[in-house]
Amino acid sequence: MQTNRRLASNHSLDYARQLAYSQNKELVVYEGLRKDYPWNSKRIHRFILEGIIENQSEALRLGLNFWAFVEDENRQANGLLKKIAEKASVLVTDDFPCFIIPEQSQKLADKISCAMLAVDGNSIIPFSQFEKFASSARILRIWIHKKFPNYFSQFAKPRYTKKDFEGLNKGTKPPFLNFEITRERLDVYLENFIFSHDVSPNEKIQGGRKTANDLLDRFIKNKMDQYALSRSNPNNFEETPVSGLSPYLHFGYISAEEIFMRILQKAEPNGWDIESLSHKKAGDRENFYTNSSSANHFLDELITWRDIGYLYFFKKSGFRINLSDLPDWVRKNLDKHALDPRPYVYSREEFENAKTHDDLWNAAQKELKITGRMHNYMRMLWGKKVIEWSISYEEAFDTLEYLNNKYAYDGRNPNSYTGILWCFGLFDRPWFPERNVLGNIRYMSSDSTRKKFKMNAYLDYVNSLEGKNDSLFP
Secondary structure (H helix, E strand, O other): OOOOOOOOOOHHHHHHHHHHHHHOOOOEEEEEEOOOOOOOEHHHHHHHHHHHHHHHHHHHHHOOEEEEEEOOOOOOOOOHHHHHHOOOOEEEEEOOOOOOHHHHHHHHHHHOOOEEEEEOOOOOOOHHHOOOOOOOHHHHHHHHHHHHHHHHHHOOOOOOOHHHHOOOOOOOOOOOOOOOOOHHHHHHHHOOOOOOEOOOOOOOOOOOHHHHHHHHHHHHHHHHHHHHHHOOOOOOOOOOOOOOOHHHHHOOOOOHHHHHHHHHHHHOOOOOOHHHOOOOOOOOOOOOOOOOHHHHHHHHHHHHHHHHHHHHHHHOOOOOOOHHHOOHHHHHHHHHHOOOOOOOOOOHHHHHOOOOOOHHHHHHHHHHHHHOOOOHHHHHHHHHHHHHOOOOHHHHHHHHHHHHHHHOOOOOOHHHHHHHHHHHOOOOOOOOOOEOOOEOOOOOOHHHHHHHOOOHHHHHHHHHHOOOOOOOOO
């Protein structure tokens, strides 16, 4: 397990199990964690380790031969997977198009003698089924709606029992000391690590599949009905009708397929089938999946808006994308306005420490820094202002990449980069009137945000995160 860190609703596990039975081989599930990945921190490391601990327990319940390796100062990961592959018949992994995963998978495939297969279980429709990336969500939505009926019947097995793996565990021992740490000992264990970034975990956020399912349950029960109308209104997480599932999707603790099915069970309590899809209007996001407006809006975010970033990376696979990947109209626009005077200019350190003149921007940065997440509307405003207040577009991009990937639980993801580049105009159109610095890129401001939303509750929420109990407002 490399990116889909779950023992259910997992196409890679489905395929590996099928191969093991067909070739009469033992099935070994390996989950590893390096210590030197980019933007490593105690925040991210603990989130992943909590998932590994949970997977160990689930593997024991299922009777799986589960090997867990965590690199530390005494145990090095270099060459370990090659050593494991020497005795393997086939190596099955996850096909993830971003961060260190593509290069890591390719290097391993080049070194080993057995076959290595990468399975795309990132969304509902395999990204290989699209001829090219989409230039806008509107276009991708039409493509997805056309292809969706063909893949609904091909979802991964939603859950396993011990019987599903009967005879596949021969008891082979790993060539390393298996990782065995309880949740209670995690913080002490993590004190032995020296991380590149000093970022503390959010004590209210735990990694693992159980938390992901609990969040989904709470969203469906308490928040989903308000999603279409109120999700954009900035407020504290508990009061905002959002799921909080993005980090759990990123680390593969839960799949898009099972979220999809659970949402439809809520939206259509009397039953849903493929005939419920509406094809009356191409790309209709209001009515396509179900009659529930809130369910349709949520599923459009889960499938269309999440997939647009993944698909972009599948066609441009690699560690990152940057300003050179922007459409021609955006790059011409940036060239035209590159020397525009900036109303304010801040350094990366000032941005990181929320030391700008704008209290809304500062609040968004503090939310990200303290909690590891940020309200989605505020994230858009946050990105736009960094562009306006940086000495150059290149410096703005680097600042946004650094802050997002360092602090966000869901950073280092295809949508981390396409979300940043959306602030520069990716997947968007030219907007008028033409403005200073941004030119024809969509403009957002704190003043317009204040007019659109009542921001007192959000500012009070961020104030409370800093340990200040007094309200910002009388």
